[in-house]
Amino acid sequence: MNQPLSTITELESIHTDREPKSGAQLLLESIEAQGVDTVFGYPGGAIMPVYDVLPRTGLRHILCRHEQGCGMAAIGYARATGRTGTAFATSGPGATNFVTAIADAFLDSVPVVFVTGQVPTDLMGTDAFQEVDIFGITLPIVKHSYIARDPADLPGMVEEAYFIAAEGRPGPVLIDLPKDVANAVTTDRHKWRPYPKIKPATVRSSHISGAESMIRAARKPLFYIGGGIGQGDGVQEFRDLVERTGIPVVSTLKGLGSLPNDHPHYLGMLGMHGLKAANYAVQECDLLIVAGARFDDRATGKLDTFAPDARVIHVDVDRAEINKLRKADLYLDGSLKKNLAALTPGRADCGDWRELCHARRTQYEWDYQSAQDAVAPGIYAPKLLYDLSRKVPESAIITCDVGQHQMWVAQHCYFDDPRDHITSGGLGTMGFGLPAALGAKIGASHRTVITVSGDGSFMMNIQELATLFRYDVPVKIVLLDNSALGMVRQWQEVFFDKNFSEVNLDDNPDFARVAQAFQIEGFSIRTRDEVEAGIDRLLAAEGPILMHVKIDPNENVWPLVPPGRSNADMMER
Amino acid sequence: MTQLQRDRTFTSSGVSGTLKIVLHDVSGTLIRALGTIERRGYDYRDVHCTQRVDGDFDLLVHIEDVGGPRNLDTLCRQLERLYNVVSAEKVGRRKRAERA
Ligand SMILES: Cc1ncc(C[n+]2csc(CCOP(=O)(O)OP(=O)(O)O)c2C)c(N)n1
Numbered sequence A: 001m002n003q004p005l006s007t008i009t010e011l012e013s014i015h016t017d018r019e020p021k022s023g024a025q026l027l028l029e030s031i032e033a034q035g036v037d038t039v040f041g042y043p044g045g046a047i048m049p050v051y052d053v054l055p056r057t058g059l060r061h062i063l064c065r066h067e068q069g070c071g072m073a074a075i076g077y078a079r080a081t082g083r084t085g086t087a088f089a090t091s092g093p094g095a096t097n098f099v100t101a102i103a104d105a106f107l108d109s110v111p112v113v114f115v116t117g118q119v120p121t122d123l124m125g126t127d128a129f130q131e132v133d134i135f136g137i138t139l140p141i142v143k144h145s146y147i148a149r150d151p152a153d154l155p156g157m158v159e160e161a162y163f164i165a166a167e168g169r170p171g172p173v174l175i176d177l178p179k180d181v182a183n184a185v186t187t188d189r190h191k192w193r194p195y196p197k198i199k200p201a202t203v204r205s206s207h208i209s210g211a212e213s214m215i216r217a218a219r220k221p222l223f224y225i226g227g228g229i230g231q232g233d234g235v236q237e238f239r240d241l242v243e244r245t246g247i248p249v250v251s252t253l254k255g256l257g258s259l260p261n262d263h264p265h266y267l268g269m270l271g272m273h274g275l276k277a278a279n280y281a282v283q284e285c286d287l288l289i290v291a292g293a294r295f296d297d298r299a300t301g302k303l304d305t306f307a308p309d310a311r312v313i314h315v316d317v318d319r320a321e322i323n324k325l326r327k328a329d330l331y332l333d334g335s336l337k338k339n340l341a342a343l344t345p346g347r348a349d350c351g352d353w354r355e356l357c358h359a360r361r362t363q364y365e366w367d368y369q370s371a372q373d374a375v376a377p378g379i380y381a382p383k384l385l386y387d388l389s390r391k392v393p394e395s396a397i398i399t400c401d402v403g404q405h406q407m408w409v410a411q412h413c414y415f416d417d418p419r420d421h422i423t424s425g426g427l428g429t430m431g432f433g434l435p436a437a438l439g440a441k442i443g444a445s446h447r448t449v450i451t452v453s454g455d456g457s458f459m460m461n462i463q464e465l466a467t468l469f470r471y472d473v474p475v476k477i478v479l480l481d482n483s484a485l486g487m488v489r490q491w492q493e494v495f496f497d498k499n500f501s502e503v504n505l506d507d508n509p510d511f512a513r514v515a516q517a518f519q520i521e522g523f524s525i526r527t528r529d530e531v532e533a534g535i536d537r538l539l540a541a542e543g544p545i546l547m548h549v550k551i552d553p554n555e556n557v558w559p560l561v562p563p564g565r566s567n568a569d570m571m572e573r
Numbered sequence B: 001m002t003q004l005q006r007d008r009t010f011t012s013s014g015v016s017g018t019l020k021i022v023l024h025d026v027s028g029t030l031i032r033a034l035g036t037i038e039r040r041g042y043d044y045r046d047v048h049c050t051q052r053v054d055g056d057f058d059l060l061v062h063i064e065d066v067g068g069p070r071n072l073d074t075l076c077r078q079l080e081r082l083y084n085v086v087s088a089e090k091v092g093r094r095k096r097a098e099r100a
């Protein structure tokens, strides 16, 4: 699944070929040597030498219609495939258009190598045309970054960049390439100083046995899992551990799919829009086994009321996450996959607790029919999403945007693999869904890829409809149109005394016709009796298609934990 | 003031100390370390940086937190996560003082 990583000794490899080559050539050859076959990019002045060489390589270039689209497509590609994504942009505005995507990849730990053109070295620092210090701008949001100063550095630099992006906790790496360096021809290949810090992850056996005793001693143990399970390639190890121990599980937004929704030990998503069974379990557990999660405030609510009676075992590849927000009684750092496989505490002695959790799960199960009956007569989005994700013949990849519809996807769609749920969790980036779906479908062409968007978010990268058409990428778009920035509207309703300010979008365009203008099939549905046929049409389409769904502007996401409050304080309709 | 705004009152925790950080000589090496210190909620008061014979840099920096729940061990791990940082550790004892 993961592309083979370079090993440390490979990083030391000296590139032996001595033909005269330009920086642009060396860059692209080195990228290809990393096993990359697809690049999402947008050309411009400073990166023209690279685009000049590009047609002579084996790389497939996807021209998106905005650099933010390129960056997010590369993220979608990386998240769907487990491989490192690659994106190109020019200097100045091209580079600044990357910034949101870089931040998104940083906060969601996605391996992407971003390459930006830069003005020639002698003009750097002179406020030259299209010069911005993208290296400086992105320092807080990259895992690592480079300014290439010598073409002979590029083979080693590129190799290291891909290694760093994917190693440990993945993340974005930036290579800023001045135009003169891209043009300069060299016969040299510099030896790149190998990165000295990376040690093979070992499992600390004393910590493992300590964790096993804590699990054996616990009467109300609970797994709290996050995106690290999928990203650390630990899904199978985690599932085996759940079977071995019989311990109930709650998940963050990014952990969804690590256990299938219908797994008997799964209690659902925790946190601000979590399920009651999940949030109550966290409040009452006596041992919290945190795996690949980081106590994000959207998951924990008011931190000092989170799992107040629990001891904590924290399993994470990133040592900096341990004790950052909640002190761990014991931690397992290094490879999450190996640590989970090494844990063999036997079956947990927690029969009563398991039963209580299961009973709650049944008690608080969604009842779509009565929920739908209780709301306004139009289309009820949660039920539509539930029906949609169960109608997909084989499981689909679902990307989404940010807002109420994003939470409905998390609450109501079926996932049995964390790679199938591609959402902007850390940054919460509106405009993410469409380009991420494009990238996901290009990377995983055999899969059904659906994006669920909102009428606000969709307009932020709507230009990528042109990319779907250009490359005939059959992404299925579900546009939930509540004529509002719904999530903000909901907060204004609940926390700001219904003082609605700048959230009304009732002058939206006719989205089905917009799709048609991009030569994409588009249609609208407005009533409940149109839902089934609409879903069938969406799923049957061979090319890209947009289903525009009019929904009630006043519908809200429930339950809701007010910010800064305990997860026990869930508000309901 | 709404309930939301009331819940966001801010308190400083008064963590201070001196860190010794060893840095590789890569683009932006000093700024990466100092920027991380600032972004993670600390001010730096005193910065000494010298290059060693092996080309790496020794950075000694005295820092004070600017509020919120802060922990110097976490900061050291966050610094060590940077690819230009060889090591980061506290030197001397950490003082916990109430700030005026
Ligand atoms: C780029 C960006 N700008 C602003 C926000 C703040 N924000 C979060 S949700 C939201 C409303 C989203 O509206 P829509 O896409 O229609 O989704 P809905 O909540 O209506 O389902 C806004 C403005 C954001 N997350 N991202």
Ligand SMILES: [Mg+2]
Residues within 6 Å of the ligand: A403, A454, A455, A456, A480, A481, A482, A483, A484, A485, A486
């Ligand atoms: Mg909306």
